[in-house]
Amino acid sequence: MDMLIGGKYVTSEDRQDVKNPFNGEVIDTVPIAHLQTAQLAIDAANDAKESLTEMSAFKVSNKLYNVVEKLKEHKEEFAELLTREVGKPINESLVELDRSIETLKLAAEEAKRIYGESVPLDAGLNGKGFFAFTQRLPLGVVAAITPFNYPLNLTIHKIAPAISCKNTVIVKPPTEAPLTVMMFCELLNEEFPDGVVNTVTGYGSEVGDYLVTSPEVNKISFTGSVTTGLMISQKAGMKKVTLELGGNDPMIVLKDADIDKAVKGVINGAFLNAGQVCMGVKRIIIEEEIADEFAQKLVGETEKLVMGNPLDSKTTLGTLISENAARQVEETVNNAVEDGAEILIGGAREGAFYQATVIDKVTPCMDLVVNETFGPVAPIIRIDSVEEAIEVANDTEYGLQAGVFTESYSNAMKCAREVEAGTVFINKQSTFRTDNMPFGGFKNSGVGKEGIKYAVEEMTKTKLIGLNLR
Ligand code: NAP
Numbered sequence: 305m306d307m308l309i310g311g312k313y314v315t316s317e318d319r320q321d322v323k324n325p326f327n328g329e330v331i332d333t334v335p336i337a338h339l340q341t342a343q344l345a346i347d348a349a350n351d352a353k354e355s356l357t358e359m360s361a362f363k364v365s366n367k368l369y370n371v372v373e374k375l376k377e378h379k380e381e382f383a384e385l386l387t388r389e390v391g392k393p394i395n396e397s398l399v400e401l402d403r404s405i406e407t408l409k410l411a412a413e414e415a416k417r418i419y420g421e422s423v424p425l426d427a428g429l430n431g432k433g434f435f436a437f438t439q440r441l442p443l444g445v446v447a448a449i450t451p452f453n454y455p456l457n458l459t460i461h462k463i464a465p466a467i468s469c470k471n472t473v474i475v476k477p478p479t480e481a482p483l484t485v486m487m488f489c490e491l492l493n494e495e496f497p498d499g500v501v502n503t504v505t506g507y508g509s510e511v512g513d514y515l516v517t518s519p520e521v522n523k524i525s526f527t528g529s530v531t532t533g534l535m536i537s538q539k540a541g542m543k544k545v546t547l548e549l550g551g552n553d554p555m556i557v558l559k560d561a562d563i564d565k566a567v568k569g570v571i572n573g574a575f576l577n578a579g580q581v582c583m584g585v586k587r588i589i590i591e592e593e594i595a596d597e598f599a600q601k602l603v604g605e606t607e608k609l610v611m612g613n614p615l616d617s618k619t620t621l622g623t624l625i626s627e628n629a630a631r632q633v634e635e636t637v638n639n640a641v642e643d644g645a646e647i648l649i650g651g652a653r654e655g656a657f658y659q660a661t662v663i664d665k666v667t668p669c670m671d672l673v674v675n676e677t678f679g680p681v682a683p684i685i686r687i688d689s690v691e692e693a694i695e696v697a698n699d700t701e702y703g704l705q706a707g708v709f710t711e712s713y714s715n716a717m718k719c720a721r722e723v724e725a726g727t728v729f730i731n732k733q734s735t736f737r738t739d740n741m742p743f744g745g746f747k748n749s750g751v752g753k754e755g756i757k758y759a760v761e762e763m764t765k766t767k768l769i770g771l772n773l774r
Contacts, residue, residue: 310348311498325391337506352499368412391623410756411464433774440764444522447515452478465759546752551704553734554697561709573733579680623656633679640672703746705734
């Protein structure tokens with residue numbers, strides 16, 4: 305597949321294979337672009353700005369709805385490609401497609417709601433006789449830099465709101481999984497004027513960095529690791545930046561919890577997408593009194609997962625993004641075992657597969673739970689009180705989402721108040737998101753919010769127009 309810049313396909317002699325992590329097949333190749341090509345995309349996006357700002361909100365909305373229909377028509381094709389490039393089970397890819405369609409729809413709706421407000425200047429000491437109102441204006445060119453784990457929906461979370469408030473976009477998809485995103489941008493380009501959406505493939509450290517530092521890009525919307533996010537925040541200068549970064553989400557399970565509900569939460573939360581989820585359950589913090597029963601039930605449910613060909617609809621656990629990624633998870637788990645943790649089930653790797661693993665007797669200082677482990681691992685940390693649970697939950701640089709399982713209203717509210725995270729769910733694991741909710745973490749998990757309405761706020765600037773009526 306080639307890049308799309310200013311409505312034209314752009315290629316390069318340097319190319320990179322995109323491989324299926326399940327069987328190593330080369331699915332396609334994409335260009336490895338360099339700085340000149342990134343500049344071409346910046347020029348094309350700047351040239352296209354007027355074509356979008358001149359368009360009525362009604363038309364922008366209708367065009368986004370048309371893309372919704374196109375994506376629906378091609379849903380199965382997209383889902384299959386997604387599974388082949390990232391190794392996630394086909395049923396999970398179909399869910400990602402449904403979410404992507406929903407995200408686009410929300411943006412089509414939001415395109416009609418870019419409101420300003422009237423401002424009572426006469427409430428100010430010297431404002432008598434003035435009237436003012438605000439307008440929300442596009443920033444200009446938005447660079448969307450995105451990760452491999454939910455490549456399509458997470459990229460649509462940037463492109464769709466950007467266009468709905470009339471920004472043009474340059475997308476830098478993840479090198480390991482660029483194809484569904486590129487195919488989606490082709491659909492968008494059929495509907496919108498050339499240059500409204502552009503794709504640049506190549507290495508993040510080269511073309512991504514160029515977009516981040518370019519004065520002709522007005523906003524960086526980034527989803528990815530804390531390491532890259534920190535680098536971007538240091539280099540972006542005065543441009544607006546949204547950073548959706550990693551997570552190390554706790555699941556607090558108190559002794560009065562519904563254990564079956566909590567176990568189900570771990571199965572969905574720690575093993576979804578082979579654990580490669582920013583808001584995945586990465587630490588189970590559980591009261592000692594119920595820990596044995598919980599662990600036994602969790603092992604029983606984990607046994608039922610089916611690891612296999614991700615294109616087979618019976619598969620519930622696919623591969624990680626690469627063998628290398630699976631090796632990293634293997635090493636981290638093995639280190640925890642050397643330090644005294646105990647594997648209850650799983651713990652083995654085969655190529656890019658890593659078994660769903662439940663690991664008990666984990667202590668808060670083990671690397672496994674200090675850093676974000678991006679794999680299908682459910683570490684159990686035993687504690688003795690709600691206060692200790694909150695202390696352990698907060699003892700991390702991250703603060704994306706959290707889940708609390710308890711039947712006690714006061715314990716639920718205590719955790720909701722005191723756990724430092726962008727979202728706290730009660731009786732639901734952290735691995736839950738609707739595409740309209742404000743999503744974004746505290747601490748090193750990020751800056752700014754996504755969720756269409758909230759992303760639009762981050763992708764517009766407010767202008768005040770004041771009228772002297774005296
Ligand atoms: P990553 O390595 O940070 O890469 C993300 C994107 O940044 C890729 O497109 C990458 O390009 C690009 N990039 C790399 N270096 C760059 C630089 N110096 N300047 C600009 N762009 C650069 O993250 P990942 O491994 O793909 O994704 C996993 C991480 O994302 C996890 O930490 C996960 O928790 C987090 N995540 C967060 C959310 C959220 O919403 N909070 C959602 C999903 C994932 P290349 O691919 O070419 O390197």
